[in-house]
Amino acid sequence: MTELESSKTYAKKITEAVDQGSLSAELQKSSDAIRGASTPEAADKMLQEVTSELHSRGAIAKVVGAWARENFSDLDLDGNGKISAAELDSILKNKLLSNATNPLERQLLRYMQINRDAIAKAKNDEWGSDTSITSADLTEHEKKSATATSTAVSAKRLVDTFGDRASFNRIDANRDGFLTDQELKDAQAGKRGSFNDEERQLLKFMQDNRTPIAKSVNDQRLFETRISLADISAFAGNNKLAELPASLASAKDYSERKANTAPKTGMHLPDLVLDFGKENFSALDHNGDGKINRAEVQKLSSSAFWKRGLSEDNMRAMSALDNKLEYIQRSHRDEYWYKDRKGVTTKDLEAYAKFEAQNRKDLPTTPGDHQLQLTIGGVTRDYTMHVPKGYDGSKPVPIVYAFHYFTGNSDEMAATTRLSEKADKEGFVVVYPNAKGWIGNKFRQWNLNNNANYRIDEVAFVDTMMNTIEAKLNIDKDRVYVAGYSNGGMLAQEIAAKFSDRVAAMACVGGCQNGKEKPPENAVSTLLVHGRKDRIVPDMGRLFTPLFPRFQPLEHSRDFWRTANGTDTAQREEPAFGVTRETYTNSRTGKQVIVYRHDEGHCYPGDPRETLDGKPFLAINATDLMWDFFAKNKRTPKPSDTPTPARR
Secondary structure (H helix, E strand, C coil): CCHHHHHHHHHHHHHHHHHHCCHHHHHHHHHHHHHCCCCHHHHHHHHHHHHHHHHHCCCHHHHHHHHHHHCHHHHCCCCCCCECHHHHHHHHHCHHHHCCCCHHHHHHHHHHHHCHHHHHCCCCCCCCCCCCECHHHHHHHHHHHHHHHHHHHHHHHHHHHHCCHHHHHCCCCCCCCCECHHHHHHHHCCCCCCCCHHHHHHHHHHHHCHHHHHCCCCCCCCCCCCECHHHHHHHHHHCCCCCCCCCCCCHHHHHHHHHCCCCCCCCCHHHHHHHHHHHCHHHHCCCCCCCECHHHHHHHHCCHHHHCCCCHHHHHHHHHHHHCHHHHCCCCCHHHCCCCCCCECHHHHHHHHHHHHHHHCCCCCCCEEEEEEEEECCEEEEEEEEECCCCCCCCCEEEEEEECCCCCCHHHHHHHHCHHHHHHHHCCEEEEECCCEEECCEEECCCHHHCCCCCCCHHHHHHHHHHHHHHHCCEEEEEEEEEEECHHHHHHHHHHHHCCCCCCEEEEECCCCCCCCCCCCCCCEEEEEEECCCCCCCCCCECCCCCCCCECCHHHHHHHHHHHHCCCEEEEEEEECCEEEEEEECCCCCCEEEEEEECCCCCCCCCCCCCCCCCCCCCCCHHHHHHHHHHCCCCCCCCCCCCCCCCC
16 A cells, blocks of 8 residues: 555554544544655655545545544643634744654644634634634534535536536536536426436536526626526635645754654753753743733643653652742742732742752751751741761661641750751751741741631641751651640641652641641551640630641541551550550551640640649650651652642
């Protein structure tokens, strides 16, 4: 079979696929065959021939209509129910979008681009300014095109059959050079000799279209209804098929575009986001307002159609843009954060990548305490990192992120928990993040559940801090833990739920959930320690408090994590005087929820210092319980250790 014969076969199959509901699959098969031609030049020739064959069959508009309606929601980038010229241009010209289409699909898009005005006005052509294509326009254009094609085919057959004087005279009884209605009827009735079936069909066509054919040549008669030989020729010329649009791109171009999507190995995610965002900004900015919003990002990342052209790096960058959108858009000109919520600009991307590079630059790796800062969303945050004695980076070590109580800070959290001493003994890194204060650095409080009325985004802060530290130090990604006391324990529960793909276990002392936390996607072993006499964060919950958000009873947190971990066994013990321990276990996975209750107030068990609510409680040591619990729990490894930021 020659390539020309193949082209006709592919065109025939594509046309049939419209009625069979398998058009997209057939376009892909034919495009694959075209790209598999012997040479790039042969592939380009086949592409032209398949398109030309569809055109000559009068099927191009039918194929365009069926394909565009099937993929309308994807082609309608801004989701306004219309496909605009700008959207067609973006799809055809931008590499990110063009990669998702095969050569034949780009031919259909090119047809829509060239015939945009005719298609857009097909349904409501009384609207002169209608330049965007709707689904109804596509359907109506297909109908009109089918009628026009049928007329063009009949006109050509007419001039081929009766376009010479001898054939014309077989109908023209009086030889006056004109065919009247009666002469056409007589010929059909067999009174003017014998005509075959095809000729009789053409005679009927001439009779049905007598007026438009008769007026093809100006015979200076307003109501001309007689057909001349010149009319037949002119009518065929006026109704011939339009010239086929030239090919948009070759199969070779398509292969080169696909080859350019190789992974950028070793590139940090913020740098990847910057490169991706700037290179593909016009493709992502569907409405052309100079900003990329979440709906625009999700339009591509959630579409099976567009994902065909997205590389692994594209998907990583798209996911980061989606999940980090709020604080990327606040990276530039942060003094306008309260009104800068419409989307990410190129300047935002540049500022975000700059801050991220600064955050990880010169991060210390030597043992000891390090006071550090990072900038996220234009806001400077600080934290203390304790690297244990003996750390040399030769082997991965666990890490614990410990969140302080309301009005506390990193130094006070270190003094209360003495986690740094435990870290030196057991060989893990401990990080003490600082909340922002209400007045300078005073009255620090964690912004739970990312309250939109506050500028501070704790999830973004923790995400950036984790990425920064875990990229520089040799951290065991299966042994990442979070802990918190009081207000910090509330945040620890939120972080564990949102980062369940990277947190192996969580410990909360004297903290409850406020009820807005979303269930985690993965199991996280949980330790809860609470005082029965706690009046600041009572274990029965509190619906109103002047300092903290409302919070739920301790049982709410217990049941939340039991459900998340799928526990199916329960055990109750009294390990010390005034202490009870409830242990809930998933017998299949080993994931646990352990709840300690003690007979004191709002204190950190094991800390001998006086508290604002009750006496110190020394029968148990929360830090020892915490580390013993952490040491028994590891994250279940996943195929990829690249963390995916939590969506807020």
